[in-house]
Amino acid sequence: MRKHSLSPEILGQVGQMARGVIEEVGRAYIGPEDVGELLLTALVGRGHVLLEGVPGVAKTTLAKAFSATIGCRYRRIQFTPDLLPADITGTYVLNPREGSFALREGPIFANVVLGDEINRAPAKTQSALLEAMQENQVTIEGETRPLDAPFMVIATQNPIEQEGTYPLPEAQIDRFLMKLNIGYPSTRDERRILQSYAGPSPEGRAILSPDDILRMQDFARYIHIEDELCDYIIALSSFTRSHGRVLLGASPRASLSLMYAARGRALLHGRDFVLPDDVKRLAPIVLGHRLVLTPDAELDGTTRGQIIREALEKVSYRRDVSAT
Ligand SMILES: Nc1ncnc2c1ncn2[C@@H]1O[C@H](COP(=O)(O)OP(=O)(O)OP(=O)(O)O)[C@@H](O)[C@H]1O
Numbered sequence: 349m350r351k352h353s354l355s356p357e358i359l360g361q362v363g364q365m366a367r368g369v370i371e372e373v374g375r376a377y378i379g380p381e382d383v384g385e386l387l388l389t390a391l392v393g394r395g396h397v398l399l400e401g402v403p404g405v406a407k408t409t410l411a412k413a414f415s416a417t418i419g420c421r422y423r424r425i426q427f428t429p430d431l432l433p434a435d436i437t438g439t440y441v442l443n444p445r446e447g448s449f450a451l452r453e454g455p456i457f458a459n460v461v462l463g464d465e466i467n468r469a470p471a472k473t474q475s476a477l478l479e480a481m482q483e484n485q486v487t488i489e490g491e492t493r494p495l496d497a498p499f500m501v502i503a504t505q506n507p508i509e510q511e512g513t514y515p516l517p518e519a520q521i522d523r524f525l526m527k528l529n530i531g532y533p534s535t536r537d538e539r540r541i542l543q544s545y546a547g548p549s550p551e552g553r554a555i556l557s558p559d560d561i562l563r564m565q566d567f568a569r570y571i572h573i574e575d576e577l578c579d580y581i582i583a584l585s586s587f588t589r590s591h592g593r594v595l596l597g598a599s600p601r602a603s604l605s606l607m608y609a610a611r612g613r614a615l616l617h618g619r620d621f622v623l624p625d626d627v628k629r630l631a632p633i634v635l636g637h638r639l640v641l642t643p644d645a646e647l648d649g650t651t652r653g654q655i656i657r658e659a660l661e662k663v664s665y666r667r668d669v670s671a672t
């Protein structure tokens with residue numbers, strides 16, 4: 349039974365806003381169209397995104413264009429081996445005229461925070477992001493402060509393990525709602541990239557405001573998901589947990605994330621209910637990165653993507669699962 353529903357007008361408006369954002373992001377980032385949509389899906393689901401890709405595939409360009417398009421305050425943190433937690437959160441500095449200490453806010457105080465090359469900083473610094481990502485607050489010298497709303501971390505990392513990098517611990521990985529692989533452009537797209545630089549490079553135009561985002565996040569809570577679809581999500585997660593080649597499967601937080609993301613996708617598509625297709629489309633990018641494979645599986649080149657594909661093939665969605 350649906351408790352609330354969104355009017356067709358609201359759904360229409362949200363769908364239109366989403367298309368505007370996707371189109372605008374697509375002017376700066378030339379590549380698969382769904383990348384802009386997925387970033388917005390994560391934001392509407394109150395989640396954070398990990399972008400993985402080799403240097404020079406426009407990860408920073410994409411994150412910048414996205415935050416400009418949604419009219420949000422954007423800050424960038426370049427992660428380096430000597431970066432300290434206080435460089436992220438901020439510090440109290442003495443104001444000599446008044447003889448008192450005032451907080452100098454770190455770059456975490458923004459709507460969209462780009463953590464560039466997050467695996468270049470040691471665990472202690474990475475964990476300064478943890479509290480922020482999970483609780484939307486930071487603690488600076490014992491004092492807890494709320495962060496801006498909306499708040500989203502877009503972190504980037506290079507998939508090639510280099511010397512002097514610190515792989516993200518599992519707990520940190522699990523805090524990202526989705527991981528997107530940013531690959532090389534197709535030849536056709538690369539030609540467009542070269543051509544677009546013949547003229548002035550497009551600047552992201554604000555299509556939305558932070559208030560629009562907050563309203564969309566609120567609407568997402570009214571998107572209906574039927575019990576059978578929740579069971580389907582749970583079955584997908586449990587499949588990964590009992591898989592012989594998986595050491596650590598999808599957590600309940602992963603199941604929740606898949607539900608939030610599916611609701612976000614439904615909303616952006618102008619629907620007030622989740623379809624099995626929302627779950628199927630999002631499962632690889634919401635669940636995949638959280639899996640830890642067994643050493644054997646790593647050795648023989650099994651990928652996380654394969655495990656999720658197997659889950660999608662073997663776990664069937666049935667409307668009448670409760671009857672069995
Ligand atoms: N798909 C693309 N669409 C538009 N511009 C692109 C694309 N790929 C590369 N570029 C251009 O290439 C340059 C490098 O992009 P950018 O700095 O965003 O890459 P990056 O992935 O963040 O690299 P790094 O990992 O080194 O930080 C920019 O001028 C960017 O506009």
Ligand SMILES: [Mg+2]
Binds near residue numbers: 407408409464504
């Ligand atoms: Mg970059």
